[in-house]
Amino acid sequence: xxxxxxxxxxxxxxxxxxxxxLITDGRIAGISSQLDTVGTSINADNKLLxxxxxxxxxxxxxxxxxxxxxxxxxxxxxAELYDxxxxxxxxxxxxxxxxxxxxxxxGGTTVVDHLVLIPGKELETIATAVRAYKEVGIRAFVAPxxxxxxxxxxxxxxxxxxxxxxxxxxxxxTLDIIEEAVKKFHCPEKGINIAVAPTGIQLCSxxxxxxxxxxxxxxxxxxxxxxxxxxxxxxxxxxxYGCTAVEHLERIGYLDYRTSLAHxxxxxxxxxxxxxxxxxxxxxxxxxxxxxxxxIAPILKYRQAGVNVSFGCDGASSNDxxxxxxxxxxxxxxxxxxDFDYQHWITPHQSVKMAALGGATGLNMADNNxxxxxxxxxxxxxxxxxxxxxxxxxxxxxxxVLGRPVNVVDSAWVNGKQIVKSGxxxxxxxxxxxxxxxxxxxxxxxxxSKTAAELEKHYRFxxxx
Ligand SMILES: [Zn+2]
Numbered sequence: 001x002x003x004x005x006x007x008x009x010x011x012x013x014x015x016x017x018x019x020x021x022l023i024t025d026g027r028i029a030g031i032s033s034q035l036d037t038v039g040t041s042i043n044a045d046n047k048l049l050x051x052x053x054x055x056x057x058x059x060x061x062x063x064x065x066x067x068x069x070x071x072x073x074x075x076x077x078x079a080e081l082y083d084x085x086x087x088x089x090x091x092x093x094x095x096x097x098x099x100x101x102x103x104x105x106x107g108g109t110t111v112v113d114h115l116v117l118i119p120g121k122e123l124e125t126i127a128t129a130v131r132a133y134k135e136v137g138i139r140a141f142v143a144p145x146x147x148x149x150x151x152x153x154x155x156x157x158x159x160x161x162x163x164x165x166x167x168x169x170x171x172x173x174t175l176d177i178i179e180e181a182v183k184k185f186h187c188p189e190k191g192i193n194i195a196v197a198p199t200g201i202q203l204c205s206x207x208x209x210x211x212x213x214x215x216x217x218x219x220x221x222x223x224x225x226x227x228x229x230x231x232x233x234x235x236x237x238x239x240x241y242g243c244t245a246v247e248h249l250e251r252i253g254y255l256d257y258r259t260s261l262a263h264x265x266x267x268x269x270x271x272x273x274x275x276x277x278x279x280x281x282x283x284x285x286x287x288x289x290x291x292x293x294x295x296i297a298p299i300l301k302y303r304q305a306g307v308n309v310s311f312g313c314d315g316a317s318s319n320d321x322x323x324x325x326x327x328x329x330x331x332x333x334x335x336x337x338x339d340f341d342y343q344h345w346i347t348p349h350q351s352v353k354m355a356a357l358g359g360a361t362g363l364n365m366a367d368n369n370x371x372x373x374x375x376x377x378x379x380x381x382x383x384x385x386x387x388x389x390x391x392x393x394x395x396x397x398x399x400x401v402l403g404r405p406v407n408v409v410d411s412a413w414v415n416g417k418q419i420v421k422s423g424x425x426x427x428x429x430x431x432x433x434x435x436x437x438x439x440x441x442x443x444x445x446x447x448x449s450k451t452a453a454e455l456e457k458h459y460r461f462x463x464x465x
Contacts, residue, residue: 001026001416002039008049008382010372011349011397021049023378026416031374046386047410048396050352051371052109052139052379054359055099055324056283057224057262057312059145060113060129061086063095066320068444072452074230074292074318075155075459080449081317082151087118089128094436096132101425101433102322103138103313105407109379109414110139110359110369112283112312114197114224114262117144117177119168126181130192137419137427139379141363143197143224144181146174146212147204152455154202156235158462175211182219191415193222193363200226201245202233209254222258222363225249228271229263230294232463246271255280260362262312263288264302265295272298272305281308281362284354286331287321288314300335300344310359311351325405328355332401348401378416383408384423 005021010031022030022038064086069077086092096113103111111133117125126144133140148171153164178196186194196212198204216223228234228245237245246267249255255278262283264275275282282302289295302309313319313327332346339345346354353371360370368377383390389406390399400408412420419427459465 003042004035004037004039005042005044005049005380005382006037008044008047009385009396010049016396021372021380023413023416026378028372028374028376028378031372042411044382046384048383048385048400049372050107050381050383051356051369052381052412052414053107053324053328053355054110054112054310054363055103055108055313055322056112056260056310056359056362057285057314058099058111058113058322059116059315060096060099061092061116062315062317063098063322064091064441066316068447069317069320070449070452072292073232074294075232076452076456077292077318078154079151079451079455080447083449083451084447085116089118089121089124091440092118092125092128093132094433094440096129097136097428097433098437099316099322100133100136100138100140101428101430103324104136104412104420104425105409106322106324106326107355107381107383107409108138108324109381109412110141110363112141112143112195112224112260112363114143114145114199117146122177123180123184126185126194130185134190134192135428136425137191137414137417139191139414141193141195141222141224142185143195143222144178145197145199146178146208147199148174148208149203149205151203151451154232154236155455155459156232156239156462160458160462162458171205171207171211174208175215178212179215182215182221186219186221195222195224197224200229200233201240201248202236206252209249209252213253216258222260223254223256224260225254225262227261227264228266229289230292231266232459234266235462244268244271246274250274250278258364260310262314263294263297265289265297267298272301272307275302275307276305279308281310281358283310283312283362284331285312285314285327286334287327288318290330290334291318291320296334296338298338299331300339300346303346304344308358308361309354310362311355324355325400329401348395348398351401352397378413380413381409382411384410
């Protein structure tokens with residue numbers, strides 16, 4: 001497949017210029033206004049061309065509970081989430097499609113789905129998400145969410161003696177499921193990757209982290225995890241390890257250049273230095289951190305320490321959307337209220353680089369993705385600069401990041417294959433998806449989570465509330 005994008009606006013170091021971009025065999029073969037048009041010609045008049053962004057952390061099936069979750073902090077919110085989690089494969093499929101579409105239409109060409117597994121149907125859940133992402137054509141990192149401790153173990157004990165039920169599946173059985181998924185589905189050339197993804201220190205044993213690191217080494221897989229999202233987790237790490245979670249994860253060998261860590265809200269300066277020297281990536285999920293009251297991750301500190309940072313929407317139940325441009329906007333400017341030195345504030349051009357190249361770096365694919373360079377894969381997005389929300393003409397990247405862009409994605413390609421055209425996803429029927437989502441859900445108001453009610457008293461006590 002050969003085509004030439006003509007007259008696309010691209011950012012140069014000091015300005016913008018209109019240029020031609022030649023794509024052959026799924027890669028950028030040339031960028032210059034002097035190129036001959038080869039293959040199909042794509043008219044990009046008044047359109048901005050950017051590398052595709054990475055939605056570097058989400059949980060697709062949370063789509064079913066967006067807008068209804070109680071105003072809870074993470075630990076109680078999780079209890080409610082799991083009490084009402086969909087246990088239906090069809091729903092897994094539909095929400096993966098929905099997550100892919102919303103990511104694409106807000107500038108993302110890659111999604112990391114920290115996928116919640118239906119107990120007893122783990123491989124089927126993974127197969128279903130893989131099928132959905134293949135159908136849409138988005139580049140996907142399916143990261144099955146695993147743990148080997150029960151939910152209550154995620155809350156610190158404080159001075160109380162707490163015992164927890166054992167988790168329903170053994171650590172080895174869980175690792176076996178992941179290895180099976182790798183053998184069946186991991187296929188980077190086709191845009192589907194499996195990542196190892198223990199949910200976090202709050203619910204995982206060292207044996208699970210180590211087993212995941214071994215699988216990562218054996219099959220060269222990315223490693224993903226939540227990290228220090230809440231004050232409770234910071235406290236729990238001290239109880240569990242007698243040191244910080246980051247110190248512990250480094251000690252057991254989980255951190256390296258393939259490791260991306262969602263949230264990272266409560267880290268010490270020493271922790272930050274560890275992330276920098278292990279080349280781990282921080283995935284910034286600002287909307288989720290605000291929604292759950294987790295805090296504001298010290299992203300400007302990470303950037304100054306040389307830690308790679310990317311953006312994620314997080315699951316739609318803690319966001320409650322899947323709009324990557326919104327996460328990028330809030331995740332860029334939220335620090336202006338906590339960090340007084342404006343010279344470190346994130347500029348829109350830096351935000352775009354974090355979302356694209358930062359995202360690619362965190363997934364160990366920066367050699368092939370994340371920027372407009374000859375030789376890189378054609379994961380590209382064209383934005384319509386004649387949209388009312390991007391007018392009048394000023395700095396298009398400034399307006400894309402800081403404005404409130406509405407329906408601005410005109411085209412998107414993944415691996416050189418066009419999957420969004422004239423603002424519409426071309427690979428699946430989105431009207432049909434809307435009907436299915438409507439059909440499989442109902443309007444409702446409040447719900448009562450039994451598990452959250454059981455945990456609440458202890459949570460309030462141990463957190464001093
Ligand atoms: Zn998450």
